[in-house]
Amino acid sequence: MKKFKYSVIIAFLTIGILTTSSCKKFFDINSDPDAVLTAPIEQQLSSLTVNMGFYAGSDVNRYTSLIMQQFSGQSSGTQNNTQLYEKYLIQGSDENNAWSSMYATILNDAENIIKNANETGNPHYSGVAKIIKAYAYQITVDVWGDVPFSETQKLTENTQPKYDSAESIYTELIKLLDQGIAEVSATTSNKSPGTNSTIYPGAFSTTKANWIKLANTLKLRIYLHYSEKNAAFAKAQIDQLINSGVPLFASNADNFQMAFVNQAASRNPIDQHETARAGYLVANDKIVTLMNNKLDPRRPFYFTQFPAGSGLYKGAISGDAASQNYSKLHAYLRGFANNAYTGDAPIRMLTFAEYNFIRAEAALRFNSPGVAQTFFTAGITASMTDAGVSTANIATYLAANGTLIGTTDQQLSQIITEKYIASYGVIVESWTDWRRTGYPAIAPPANAVVPYVPRSLYYPQSEIDLNPNAKQKPGLNVRVFWDTRQ
Numbered sequence: 417m418k419k420f421k422y423s424v425i426i427a428f429l430t431i432g433i434l435t436t437s438s439c440k441k442f443f444d445i446n447s448d449p450d451a452v453l454t455a456p457i458e459q460q461l462s463s464l465t466v467n468m469g470f471y472a473g474s475d476v477n478r479y480t481s482l483i484m485q486q487f488s489g490q491s492s493g494t495q496n497n498t499q500l501y502e503k504y505l506i507q508g509s510d511e512n513n514a515w516s517s518m519y520a521t522i523l524n525d526a527e528n529i530i531k532n533a534n535e536t537g538n539p540h541y542s543g544v545a546k547i548i549k550a551y552a553y554q555i556t557v558d559v560w561g562d563v564p565f566s567e568t569q570k571l572t573e574n575t576q577p578k579y580d581s582a583e584s585i586y587t588e589l590i591k592l593l594d595q596g597i598a599e600v601s602a603t604t605s606n607k608s609p610g611t612n613s614t615i616y617p618g619a620f621s622t623t624k625a626n627w628i629k630l631a632n633t634l635k636l637r638i639y640l641h642y643s644e645k646n647a648a649f650a651k652a653q654i655d656q657l658i659n660s661g662v663p664l665f666a667s668n669a670d671n672f673q674m675a676f677v678n679q680a681a682s683r684n685p686i687d688q689h690e691t692a693r694a695g696y697l698v699a700n701d702k703i704v705t706l707m708n709n710k711l712d713p714r715r716p717f718y719f720t721q722f723p724a725g726s727g728l729y730k731g732a733i734s735g736d737a738a739s740q741n742y743s744k745l746h747a748y749l750r751g752f753a754n755n756a757y758t759g760d761a762p763i764r765m766l767t768f769a770e771y772n773f774i775r776a777e778a779a780l781r782f783n784s785p786g787v788a789q790t791f792f793t794a795g796i797t798a799s800m801t802d803a804g805v806s807t808a809n810i811a812t813y814l815a816a817n818g819t820l821i822g823t824t825d826q827q828l829s830q831i832i833t834e835k836y837i838a839s840y841g842v843i844v845e846s847w848t849d850w851r852r853t854g855y856p857a858i859a860p861p862a863n864a865v866v867p868y869v870p871r872s873l874y875y876p877q878s879e880i881d882l883n884p885n886a887k888q889k890p891g892l893n894v895r896v897f898w899d900t901r902q
Contacts, residue, residue, distance in 0.1 A: 457529060457538060457541050461541060461544065462614065468615065469676075470674075473686050473763040478697070480847045483501075484836070487700055488731060488732035489696065490697070492738055498697055503735070503865055504869075506870070508877035518552060519564070522552050523552060538605050538606050541605070544627055546599065547596035547631045548615075550593045554586075557585050558896060561582045565584075566578070579887075586897075596631050628663050630670070632662045633665045633766060636774050636778075639654045641898045643781065643898075651784060658784065658786075667798075672767070677759075684751070684760070684762070686750060686763070690757075691759075698731070698732050698743065701730075702731065704729050704731030713809040714748070717804050718745075720746050721743065722743045734862070735862055747761065748761060748841065749841045763841075764841060766845075767798070767799075768802075769835075776788045779791060780827055780831065788827065788831070792834070793814060797814070829855045832853050851895070851899045866891065866893070870893070871892065872894050873892065875888055
């Protein structure tokens with residue numbers, strides 16, 4: 417019964433997403449013509465969580481996975497947009513829908529819930545909405561840099577919001593998370609989320625612990641992003657958070673992800689893209705070669721074999737001649753059973769594996785609490801377990817590849833490279849890690865239209881056209897505030 421109800425929620429809201437996405441580009445970021453502002457708060461939360469899950473597996477996921485050479489664009493003939501994106505031909509007009517989906521849908525949903533919850537005595541709902549809002553803005557800042565924050569979601573009161581500095585927004589996100597934790601922890605709330613949430617569904621008496629762990633773990637992620645900008649600040653905040661004893665991710669059951677189901681319009685967006693545009697995305701030579709060189713047992717879950725049945729895996733390089741003779745995205749990202757894709761793989765947004773790699777990096781670089789080696793091993797183990805790798809194969813891999821060795825920089829390279837493999841399919845974070853650390857080593861493809869790896873994306877053309885406060889960037893090499901590595 418729960419699965420049926422869950423799939424109905426996804427299907428109903430997905431139909432709304434699909435039927436409205438084509439028109440959203442015509443509206444500014446404070447005006448969502450499709451929002452039902454008076455909908456019950458339960459339905460508003462369903463909309464928020466579904467839209468967040470779909471967003472995390474859609475356009476921005478593809479842009480960043482192509483930039484980071486986890487995916488490669490391919491075709492059987494005429495060049496398509498994935499091939500253009502892979503060579504960094506990502507234009508402002510390409511990003512209109514991603515921007516409007518974030519501002520006119522996700523952030524409006526969150527703001528509507530917060531307002532409704534405050535008026536009706538439902539702090540459990542406002543707390544969840546604030547935690548998701550913080551996550552959504554963290555992604556948005558890391559993609560675009562300075563963005564509207566303080567003057568958004570005001571509908572007709574302000575249709576041309578100012579752009580806030582990315583650094584000031586980051587400060588506000590910590591405050592939002594603290595508020596979210598306090599409200600989720602409230603002893604009384606007239607209503608509480610349940611199975612209407614497609615992220616951490618279930619009785620709130622149980623799932624509120626997941627939301628609290630997520631908020632604290634997201635703080636760790638945010639603080640680590642300061643590693644190059646202000647290492648002393650990063651260390652102080654990470655150490656304080658860990659030493660405070662607050663709950664943090666403790667297992668794969670804590671993963672911040674949205675599950676999908678094998679029903680029409682309820683399959684995950686990566687699978688839907690692959691089904692509608694077969695062959696547009698294949699595995700990239702960069703990640704495949706890294707994993708081939710270590711006989712990584714996640715390969716059968718991440719990629720199809722090529723040639724089929726050979727036990728071999730082959731990735732593509734940007735600019736390769738049109739061909740389908742490569743390994744494709746497989747079960748880990750799409751779901752697979754009975755020799756068919758099911759579309760029920762979750763979209764992962766922040767995982768227990770990532771948490772362990774954060775702790776490993778902090779311990780290594782800042783002498784933060786814990787042992788880098790212990791967290792490094794735990795991160796690999798969590799990722800492999802989540803993918804479905806057997807205990808025996810995990811042990812074999814760890815025996816060959818699971819020990820940190822060399823200088824601090826060499827060990828950092830090991831940590832971030834394993835995090836990169838574990839973050840396959842996770843929106844933005846591998847790109848953020850590369851911008852912070854330079855690992856794994858990524859160079860522009862030979863056919864790139866600019867001589868550098870992008871540091872942020874252009875602002876959407878719709879925003880440039882509608883908001884005089886939006887000033888287009890001179891190039892894709894404009895850095896987010898925390899990106900100070902030379």
